[in-house]
Amino acid sequence: MTDLDATDRALLLALAKDATQSAGALGRRFGLSQPATWRRIRKLEQAGILRGRQLRLNAEKLGFGVTVFLGVKLATKGRVSLEDFERAVSAIPEVQRVEHVLGLYDYRLRVVARDLSDFERVLRRRIMTLPGVGDVEANVLLTEERRPGPIAQDG
């Protein structure tokens, strides 16, 4: 698939930082005309590489002081359908991310809460009561860093 040139990659990096930059402003930065920039962005969207946008909010400033990563093992595989579990867990507003994984656990969840006692409430009332839940392991997030990923290097 990777027929992206250096300019495409530079555009991707810039948009992953700030999606609100206009084609004109990006074009001036990378030495392209406004229509040429617009065509490149369009192409990246059509290829599915630019998959929508995300509003970045500061969770702590909004009162969400605790983020927990949960590993969940299902206790009754086969009897409970995975779809039932997935539907129920995805409907919990505090659950931000749900991934079906292979390994020590069956699912990986990212959960936000106001504080540890709020997290305990979510865990006991919402997560432990989900259909088929077995073992749960919680790790409280201390720091997080998002990296640009392999945009710049490979060709």
Place this chain on the structure above:
Amino acid sequence: MLDDLDRRILRHWQAEPALSPAELAGLCGITPGKAARRITRMQEEGIVEGVASVIDWAAMGYTVEVSLRITLDKTVPRAFDDFIEAARDVQEVTEIQTFLGRVDVRLNIIARDMAHYQDIYRRRVLTLPHIADIEALMQVARIKAEEALPL
């Protein structure tokens, strides 16, 4: 502090991050000027950090995604710093998190295929400093990913 109107703006915006301030104003039933002022204030206060494009790594050809849960040798004083510094040099690492719990550090790694992953794992990950133990969770499917806050 945030009032109900701020929260309403954020809820709509979070659900559709491509909306303009004028469109958000329409959805909230307020004037565009008022919406713009609220948004500017929330940006200045650091509540709104920005709007970012989401890159689909699978569409870029990176079809393998693995979550590596790492325990470090904490008898080494600078174990965390050394490890994280070295992990930043691995381009295929897209997230680095540190935890309080059984796991010390988590790396999210993407690769083109299993052979590529194997290569990154052997040459770049296992050579990172101060690793005591590693567990891998391979992603099968992403069920929910928008990372919205329950406002």
